[in-house]
Amino acid sequence: MSTETKENVGTEEHADHHEMGFWGKYVFSRDHKAIGMQFMMTALFMLFIGGGLALTLRMRLAAGESGEFMGMDMKQFGGETYNVLFSMHATVMIFFVIIPFLVGAFGNFVVPLHIGARDMAFPFLNGLSYWIMPLAGIVMFGGVLLEGVDAGLKSGAFASGGWTSYPPLSQIAGYGQTLWCVSLIIVGTSSIMGAVNYVTTIIKMRAPGMTFGRMSLTVWSVFVTAILVLFGTPVLTSVLIMLILDRHAGTTFFTNDGQPLLYQHLFWFYSHPAVYIMILPAMGMASDVISVFARKPIFGYKAMAAAMAGIAGLGFIVWGHHMFQSGMNPYLGTYFMIATMFIALPSAVKSFNWLGTLWRGNIHFTTPMLNALGFVSMFIIGGLSGIFMAATTVDLMIHDTYFIVAHIHYVLFGGSLFGVFAGITYWFPKMFGRMFSETLGKIHFILTFVAFNCTFFPMHVVGAAGLPRRYAAYIGDGASTTWAHLQPYQEFMTYSAIVLGLAQVLFLIAVIYSAIWGEKAGRNPWKANTLEWTLDSPPPHGNFHPDIPTVYRGPYEYNSDLVEEDYLPQDRNLETADAGSAGEVEGSSGEGTA
Numbered sequence: 001m002s003t004e005t006k007e008n009v010g011t012e013e014h015a016d017h018h019e020m021g022f023w024g025k026y027v028f029s030r031d032h033k034a035i036g037m038q039f040m041m042t043a044l045f046m047l048f049i050g051g052g053l054a055l056t057l058r059m060r061l062a063a064g065e066s067g068e069f070m071g072m073d074m075k076q077f078g079g080e081t082y083n084v085l086f087s088m089h090a091t092v093m094i095f096f097v098i099i100p101f102l103v104g105a106f107g108n109f110v111v112p113l114h115i116g117a118r119d120m121a122f123p124f125l126n127g128l129s130y131w132i133m134p135l136a137g138i139v140m141f142g143g144v145l146l147e148g149v150d151a152g153l154k155s156g157a158f159a160s161g162g163w164t165s166y167p168p169l170s171q172i173a174g175y176g177q178t179l180w181c182v183s184l185i186i187v188g189t190s191s192i193m194g195a196v197n198y199v200t201t202i203i204k205m206r207a208p209g210m211t212f213g214r215m216s217l218t219v220w221s222v223f224v225t226a227i228l229v230l231f232g233t234p235v236l237t238s239v240l241i242m243l244i245l246d247r248h249a250g251t252t253f254f255t256n257d258g259q260p261l262l263y264q265h266l267f268w269f270y271s272h273p274a275v276y277i278m279i280l281p282a283m284g285m286a287s288d289v290i291s292v293f294a295r296k297p298i299f300g301y302k303a304m305a306a307a308m309a310g311i312a313g314l315g316f317i318v319w320g321h322h323m324f325q326s327g328m329n330p331y332l333g334t335y336f337m338i339a340t341m342f343i344a345l346p347s348a349v350k351s352f353n354w355l356g357t358l359w360r361g362n363i364h365f366t367t368p369m370l371n372a373l374g375f376v377s378m379f380i381i382g383g384l385s386g387i388f389m390a391a392t393t394v395d396l397m398i399h400d401t402y403f404i405v406a407h408i409h410y411v412l413f414g415g416s417l418f419g420v421f422a423g424i425t426y427w428f429p430k431m432f433g434r435m436f437s438e439t440l441g442k443i444h445f446i447l448t449f450v451a452f453n454c455t456f457f458p459m460h461v462v463g464a465a466g467l468p469r470r471y472a473a474y475i476g477d478g479a480s481t482t483w484a485h486l487q488p489y490q491e492f493m494t495y496s497a498i499v500l501g502l503a504q505v506l507f508l509i510a511v512i513y514s515a516i517w518g519e520k521a522g523r524n525p526w527k528a529n530t531l532e533w534t535l536d537s538p539p540p541h542g543n544f545h546p547d548i549p550t551v552y553r554g555p556y557e558y559n560s561d562l563v564e565e566d567y568l569p570q571d572r573n574l575e576t577a578d579a580g581s582a583g584e585v586e587g588s589s590g591e592g593t594a
């Protein structure tokens with residue numbers, strides 16, 4: 001095919017081109033866009049599994065002492081089953097929803113387009129990083145396949161030690177704990193494969209003129225996140241292998257007279273940075289979306305990139321704040337407290353710069369913008385409650401209460417998931433060639449925003465009142481009198497959670513509806529500057545035809561004095577009179593100065 005030869009004209013060696021059938025194109029694709037969308041669809045599917053688990057445990061909580069909720073007998077979801085529910089809910093949401101959404105889906109779809117590359121550096125490895133994820137899912141839920149749900153629950157086929165799986169609890173747990181460890185080793189391997197790809201692609205495959213200082217903050221965020229993964233995830237993999245050895249080979253790392261606290265140190269050495277893996281890409285995407293829809297350059301671009309690197313660096317020296325209650329030398333605890341509080345600085349830089357970007361902007365309240373604003377506002381609430389918990393003495397009081405549950409959900413749902421919704425609705429036209437329904441998108445946002453706050457804000461209140469987390473029901477002689485007055489909160493939070501769940505069903509409907517019947521999108525429906533908007537929607541295999549574009553400026557030139565329109569695409573050469581990003585072929589003759 002003639003286009004095949006043309007595709008290979010460019011600065012980068014492109015992935016080998018052979019005729020691809022249905023399987024090669026849609027299933028075992030090596031195209032970064034297809035792989036990104038596979039990650040997205042898988043994460044969207046898993047969102048409903050994780051959400052279903054969450055609703056079940058919320059309904060158990062609302063049932064309280066009577067064990068009945070909305071006419072259903074929820075008693076069966078108490079005890080060990082409840083432990084399985086919250087362990088699996090957290091595991092699914094963290095490892096199969098948020099990380100695949102942020103890193104797998106958006107990293108893959110956006111990074112090569114934003115830096116002007118034809119694909120990722122290692123397309124085969126990229127496909128592999130996706131295809132071992134279903135394997136991880138099968139191992140995680142292997143108990144269902146082997147024994148079914150009921151028998152599996154009885155025989156310990158599901159992990160129930162919380163997503164942290166501290167020994168000795170995880171030592172005495174059933175075989176589901178081993179499945180959990182193996183599954184997360186596979187997920188970690190997938191993450192490391194992805195991270196190697198992102199770092200290599202971003203360093204080696206940027207288009208001419210695309211300096212580090214001209215990369216979008218989405219690319220910066222994925223770059224920083226990938227480095228976090230490379231340093232952190234191998235530690236998690238190691239600690240999981242050690243746990244398996246303790247369980248099955250009689251080693252004494254953590255149990256059998258080993259050091260249970262060592263597990264916590266190693267686990268959190270990965271898992272604190274992991275919470276930044278789960279939020280940094282959302283920060284990058286929200287920055288891009290806010291700049292586009294405020295029609296203003298991002299406020300403090302360099303500070304925004306530096307703040308992400310700062311958060312990542314600090315992320316490796318604060319893990320002990322998860323262990324204040326585990327027993328710790330007070331001097332060491334004080335160090336971890338102070339180091340943790342330092343994270344407030346780069347976080348505040350980011351928050352104020354988002355506000356600075358919005359200040360006197362020409363704000364367009366589109367669906368992606370609403371979700372990005374939801375991200376910023378909810379992240380600020382989650383960040384502020386994080387400062388409470390950083391204080392050792394406060395943390396000792398609230399650590400095992402619902403206050404922590406409120407915090408993590410403000411960061412991971414209010415933060416990360418609103419970032420995901422902003423990203424999906426913003427790049428939807430580029431992914432599917434059709435616009436995301438604004439009507440359905442806005443209804444989804446409003447329902448989600450209200451229901452989210454009704455579900456999780458009261459957790460601050462009951463947490464401050466001392467309500468312990470990880471209890472199925474607050475029953476028994478003394479306890480029922482202590483916590484009975486908080487039961488109406490449980491019911492309110494559960495009704496809100498049901499609305500929150502239904503709103504996500506609406507989102508799924510909106511995705512399917514828009515992909516099929518949405519208004520056709522042109523190349524650049526948002527009038528944005530980054531390179532993906534110079535391409536067809538969706539872009540062809542190999543992205544840039546026939547040549548890789550030349551980049552002349554950063555991505556945030558909105559309302560520039562240099563041009564009449566309020567945007568100035570990155571690849572537009574102002575020296576040649578008729579060049580424009582809407583042009584089919586342009587920029588390649590530019591000398592690449594400026």
Ligand code: CU
Nearest residue numbers: 272319321322
């Ligand atoms: Cu932490």
